[in-house]
Ligand code: KG4
């Protein structure tokens with residue numbers, strides 16, 4: 408079956424056509440129109456500007472994604488995200504479903520990130536599986552016992568991991584989005600360092616995270632250091648190390664507690680090389696299968712939404728287009 412996926416949660420207008428047959432997934436197209444260059448000058452995403460750009464881009468992007476193939480169903484990310492951005496994707500999905508008489512599937516954006524792991528690896532993911540899903544808007548550990556049986560077992564109590572990267576980049580004057588820039592600087596550093604960042608909530612007996620203290624710690628360190636501009640790569644290296652350390656240790660602890668067969672990584676921050684390599688190494692030490700998405704499926708895209716839509720469609724989780732609604736606080740089932 409062919410699914411059209413639509414994604415407009417934040418600052419990427421995306422559409423994808425995906426063909427699913429059993430556990431075999433084929434991404435026919437994956438079109439992403441990024442607004443990064445527009446939001447760069449504001450050092451972050453401006454919701455009003457993002458929504459206006461989505462309105463301009465959504466139909467050309469869908470047109471490019473489907474070519475002359477008519478899909479069998481439409482899957483759309485309905486939340487969480489920026490509400491005015493989400494509304495563009497949702498209203499477009501509704502209109503197309505009405506015009507083409509197609510069934511629709513409402514996809515949680517985070518569920519979409521989780522399903523990015525299934526695109527090339529559906530047959531390899533054995534349940535129970537633990538997903539670390541990390542991006543600019545969320546940081547979560549999710550236990551998946553089967554399709555449709557997802558439970559959040561830990562999440563951030565304040566900033567998301569991607570937000571921690573973005574805020575550090577802003578503070579160090581590197582630009583936006585911060586993750587790739589901090590990581591690029593960190594890669595330049597080698598050798599010893601006297602800098603030490605806190606590992607918030609590492610020893611708490613739960614799977615929650617907190618990253619806002621890390622950013623404050625960076626601010627205080629930089630304020631006290633007259634030579635910080637000459638040590639940017641060292642600051643980035645140690646800051647990234649602290650984030651990765653907490654994410655990996657908590658994920659492995661969760662995998663052990665829930666006896667997970669598979670450990671999966673997803674979300675925009677999963678593009679981080681150090682995080683990918685460290686979690687893979689630690690998961691393998693525990694004899695768990697490790698799955699990560701291809702780079703192009705880490706940051707926001709619609710193939711992940713179409714993939715989640717496909718697995719929901721297999722379980723008949725369609726809703727009438729009249730009930731489709733953008734909802735920024737949508738809970739993961
Ligand atoms: O999933 P995503 O595209 O959007 C949200 O759902 O939020 O994630 C974007 C986030 C940004 O905070 C960005 O800085 C971060 O992912 N990111 C990275 C890297 N690439 C993107 N963080 C660390 N290292 C990277 N290489």
Ligand code: ZN
Pocket residue numbers: 516520542543674675706707
């Ligand atoms: Zn996302």
